[in-house]
Amino acid sequence: xTDIVLLDATGRRRSPATMPGFxxxxxxxxxxxxxxxxxxxxxxxxxxxxxxxxxxxGLRTRALIxxxxxxxLRISEALALxxxxxxxxxxxxxxxxxxxxxxxxxxxxxxxxxxxxRFAPHQLRHAHAVEMAREGVPLNVIQRQLxxxxxxxxxxxxxxxxxxxxIETVGxxxxxxxxxxxxxx
Numbered sequence: 666x667t668d669i670v671l672l673d674a675t676g677r678r679r680s681p682a683t684m685p686g687f688x689x690x691x692x693x694x695x696x697x698x699x700x701x702x703x704x705x706x707x708x709x710x711x712x713x714x715x716x717x718x719x720x721x722x723g724l725r726t727r728a729l730i731x732x733x734x735x736x737x738l739r740i741s742e743a744l745a746l747x748x749x750x751x752x753x754x755x756x757x758x759x760x761x762x763x764x765x766x767x768x769x770x771x772x773x774x775x776x777x778x779x780x781x782x783r784f785a786p787h788q789l790r791h792a793h794a795v796e797m798a799r800e801g802v803p804l805n806v807i808q809r810q811l812x813x814x815x816x817x818x819x820x821x822x823x824x825x826x827x828x829x830x831x832i833e834t835v836g837x838x839x840x841x842x843x844x845x846x847x848x849x850x
Contacts, residue, residue: 700783702791702795702821702823703782703783703788703791704788704789704791704792704794704795705775705780705782705784705788705789705792707792707796709775709778709780709782709784710730710734710789710792712778712779712780713730713771713774713775713778713780713784714726714727714730714731715778716774716777716778717730717774726771726774729743729744729786730771730789732746732758733786733789733790733793734789734792734793735793736758736793737789737790737793737794737797737810737811738758738790739786739787739790740786740787743786746758771784771785771786772784772785790811794807794811794819794823795823797810798823804816804819804820804823807819807823
């Protein structure tokens with residue numbers, strides 16, 4: 666049996682996996698796996714941005730991180746933006762295309778920055794949702810900002826809030842005060 670050698674336009678060997686239809690009928694390797702909401706801390710995000718540097722590529726990467734993190738966009742939404750989608754006077758971004766599309770790799774920058782957790786573009790979206798929740802933004806507003814019809818999906822993003830923070834927040838609530846005669850009439 667002879668192996669067929671695939672070559673690209675420059676004459677280098679190509680993997681058969683790069684050919685259209687190679688993966689047809691095969692389930693993705695990560696099918697059925699669920700990753701917990703584990704948003705990076707602000708310090709980790711800033712460290713990754715610093716490592717990106719000031720070159721043209723670094724500035725582009727830093728801008729992408731800011732849009733993913735502070736606007737809560739999906740990677741495909743951020744990559745589909747054009748200059749006409751930015752309104753500098755209002756500080757707004759017009760998202761024309763929703764879910765689906767390509768991925769960007771931030772992992773190598775995270776490793777160089779010393780971030781030891783999984784650092785994917787979608788986690789910046791999680792960080793955005795958690796920060797909004799910590800700022801007291803109502804859950805239904807967070808849901809609409811992220812573009813979800815189902816409130817249950819939005820709550821998955823907020824699993825990044827740890828138990829001690831929940832206990833601290835509940836403990837800090839003021840006790841209800843009622844007049845002594847309330848409900849006695």
